[in-house]
Amino acid sequence: xxxxxxxxxxxxxxxxxxxxxxxxxxxxxxxxxxxxxxxxxxxxxxxxxxxxxxxxxxxxxxxxxx
Numbered sequence: 816x817x818x819x820x821x822x823x824x825x826x827x828x829x830x831x832x833x834x835x836x837x838x839x840x841x842x843x844x845x846x847x848x849x850x851x852x853x854x855x856x857x858x859x860x861x862x863x864x865x866x867x868x869x870x871x872x873x874x875x876x877x878x879x880x881x
Contacts, residue, residue: 826872842867 830837838844847863 830868 842864843861845861845863845867847866849858849860849862851858
């Protein structure tokens with residue numbers, strides 16, 4: 816269990832460091848990512864990006880545990 820948590824932490828760290836390059840691929844601007852803006856307020860909810868990342872991570876973990 817501890818190895819799994821460390822691996823997830825490392826993956827999150829790498830994704831965070833690579834985020835400027837990942838956004839060039841279109842992540843963070845997919846259809847289904849909601850952005851609300853008004854005077855002095857903005858809210859961004861990356862629903863589609865979260866779903867894609869969840870599917871990819873699920874596949875990777877499934878392949879590792881197989």
